Amino acid sequence: MSLLLIRIGLELTTPVVPEVRAWIDLHPDAALASEVELPLQRDSGSVWSARLLTAPSASGYFLYRIGLAAHPGASWSITVQDSASQRQLLTDGDVAPLSKCWLVGTCPFRVATPHPKNGMCATQSDGGRSERRRSGVLVLLQGGKLPNCREHH
Numbered sequence: 001m002s003l004l005l006i007r008i009g010l011e012l013t014t015p016v017v018p019e020v021r022a023w024i025d026l027h028p029d030a031a032l033a034s035e036v037e038l039p040l041q042r043d044s045g046s047v048w049s050a051r052l053l054t055a056p057s058a059s060g061y062f063l064y065r066i067g068l069a070a071h072p073g074a075s076w077s078i079t080v081q082d083s084a085s086q087r088q089l090l091t092d093g094d095v096a097p098l099s100k101c102w103l104v105g106t107c108p109f110r111v112a113t114p115h116p117k118n119g120m121c122a123t124q125s126d127g128g129r130s131e132r133r134r135s136g137v138l139v140l141l142q143g144g145k146l147p148n149c150r151e152h153h
Contacts, residue, residue: 002109003083004052006038008066009093011046011075019069020048026062028106035065051083054109066103070096080107 010018020040027034038050068076077093090107 002054004054004089004109005079005081005083006050006052006064007043007077007079007081008040008048008068009046009075009077010068010070012070013073014071016071018046018074019067021067022048022050023065024052024062025064026054026059028059028061028063035063061106061108063106064104067100068096068103069100071099072097076103078103080109082109 006022006024008020008022010020012018022038022040023035024038025035038052040048040050043049064078066078068074070076074096075093076096078090079088079092080090081088089109090105092103092105
C-alpha cells in the first residue's frame with residue numbers, strides 16, 4: 001500500500017476568498033466516470049491537502065484535475081509525496097493567469113513489477129521491457145490522523 005499526501009497551495013496578494021477543488025482518477029484508461037473528488041482539508045489560510053491510500057493492485061499513475069478560484073496573479077503550487085518513503089512524486093507551481101483556472105496532469109507513483117503468472121496483459125514500455133497493467137483501488141482518508149501503513153510487495 002502507498003500513502004500519498006497531496007498539497008495545494010495558493011499565495012494571494014489581494015483579499016479574496018479562494019476556492020480549491022480537486023479530482024483524481026486511478027483508472028486513466030477508463031471512461032470519465034472513474035474520477036473521484038478528493039476530500040480536501042484546508043490546513044491553513046493558503047494550503048489544502050488530501051491523503052490517499054492506494055492498494056497494491058493500483059495502477060502506477062493517476063490523473064489529477066484541480067480547480068482554483070482566486071485572483072489573476074495568485075501563485076499556486078502542488079506537491080505529491082509518498083509518505084512511506086518521503087519521496088517527492090510531483091512538484092509544480094506557477095502564477096494563475098485568470099481568476100479561475102484548471103490544472104490537469106498525471107503523476108506516477110509506482111512502477112509495477114511484472115510477474116509471468118499473474119494473468120495480466122503485458123504491454124511494451126518505451127525502454128523495451130514488459131510492464132503489467134492493473135486496475136486501481138483508492139481509499140480517501142479524512143481526519144487528522146494517518147494510519148500506520150507499510151508498503152506491501
